[in-house]
Amino acid sequence: MALSLPLFHFERLSAYPELLHAVATRHGGVSQAPWATLNLGGSVGDDPAAVHENHERLCRRLGVARNHLVTAFLTHSDKVAVVGRADWGQRYTDTDALVTNTPGVYLTLRFADCVPILLYDPRRRVVGIVHAGWRGTLALITQKTARLMGEVYGSAPDDLIAGIGPSLGPCCAEMGDEVVAQTRAVFGAGSNDLLRPGPRKLHLDLWSANQVQLEALGVRHIETAGICTACGVADYFSHRAERGKTGRFGAVIGLRPASGG
DSSP: OOOOOOEEOOTTGGGOTTEEEEEEOSOSOOOOTTSOSOOOOTTSSOOHHHHHHHHHHHHHHHTOOGGGEEEEOOOSOOOEEEOOGGGTTOEESSOOEEEEOOTTOEEEEEESSSEEEEEEETTTTEEEEEEEOHHHHHTTHHHHHHHHHHHHHOOOGGGOEEEEOSBOOTTTOBOOHHHHHHHHHHHGGGGGGTEEOOSSSOEEOHHHHHHHHHHHHTOOEEEEOOOBTTTTTTTSOOTTTTTTOOOOEEEEEEEOOTTOO
16 A cells, blocks of 8 residues: 655635645655655655655646656755746756646746645746745845736736744754844844844744745735744754754645546
8 A cells, every 4th residue: 555645725826726836855765764754855865766766756646747846956056947838857956946837837946844835826826835934035035026917927926825844943943143133134123023042042033034025026925834843853854953954845836638637
């Protein structure tokens, strides 16, 4: 019997039947510890055959062809790529966010504490996915992605629906002095609401920092999962909680073709 492959879905995004979206957990794959079990990261030391099988399982679970996925090699940049059907099966370099309006093109990125952010404009039918660690967050990558959706496809901020997925929560996101200083430089007085006291150092609320970026553009429909990957390491990979030796879970978003699939 096939193992269960549970998925997290945002309530707001689930209201649109034309939209496929999901955040995978760490369950349902074949990888062995410390990458157990649904590791989708190909550069973390796991057996490539296991990673391949994990991708196949996720695609079967979602009902999509693997060669219809578009992904990126993540570098904690603020780079956003606009993709289409010609990019099927491609992996962009030095890119941490993807957007498209092409049905049948499924955007996917991998995470282990960084923030997965899914964006959908149901009026223009445009989707986006963002990988926002603290570097990307302070580089305003989420705001840049939403703005690019407007510039390229005409998406209005008021139409956008955003999902902020499982990631390192403010409970566990302890930051050094340099990151704290950068946060204050980027967010100014607003950083007082983003930096929270911790046992030793200040903690950065990555969820709120990305929400603030979207709200500054005029995005009103924002749903936060509120799941900390470090606290929820039984269900999600966490680079911090597992001291760097762990896998990567995936997030996927795309528009279903009119004919399905």
